[in-house]
Amino acid sequence: MVAIDTVGAMVVRRLRLQRERGRAFQPRFASDEIVSAWLGAALAISALGLIGAWSHYPLVVAPFGASAVLLFGAPASPLAQPRNIVLGNTLGALVSTLCVLALGQQPWVMGVAVGLTIGLGQGLRCLHPPAGAVALLGVLLDARPAYVLSPILSGSVLLVLIAVLFHRLRPAAVPYPHHWL
Template structure:
């Protein structure tokens, strides 16, 4: 059975290019590593210095995914400041609202939060995939996260990405062959 035969389900699909993603050079890998290390370290240190004695959380999982985009794929439209900040903030608003209105049915709140966040990010041209995780965190987070209410939109969903952005503006512009951002708005 030839799986690559024309017309076969696994054959050539329209609009899909076969092959592996292109390799990046060692310098690109190094600058991505430096940016991600410094960005996440900055968020974690700010949390430790200013928020360690509070119930607030600055470091959330979706910021790790943002670091991949902002430092590892800095030219992607999904990694630009508008998307980074707008995607997290809008998604946090949606997530908190869905928890408050639908939290009595957690599966419904989770599904509505992620789906609505995606739709609103599309409509506002702020699509940032980690935003979906931020919306979900607002729903499935701990009692401490839920007790924050709309403060979750500021800490971590606004301040965390702002810190990543500040580090990206420095690190991504040190090498002459990298430029960040590609656009602001």
């Protein structure tokens, strides 16, 4: 009977530990942070769309939605810093363009482009998760060299500049960026 009680106590302790660890890994956001993230992302993506419509240059791609999540929802993350966003996204566009030019649009090329983007992003210290989506999208769209400049490089730079301005206008905000390079 003692052994069963000991095992039961161990299971209960283990479950409590797992539950406590789960809370530690999932951040809680204050209501002002939630509103700020929503407002910042909405304004930034809308601004890119409006500037793109006005200039007749495409500036919005789906991966920028994921970049906006990091910029406004987790601006302290190393993956949300300007270097990571601008260089990471541009690297993804460049890799996908080169892959399409050299290898075509076969399904396996998507994997090669995403994998290369991750490896190069890690090696060059500019890892940005949405850059994998930029690479995937580039292959799907049969990207040409112009894809690197517009929408990716120009859109990434504008997105970062909007985020810097937005975060500086919020007096109680976490300072952004933590570093440029």
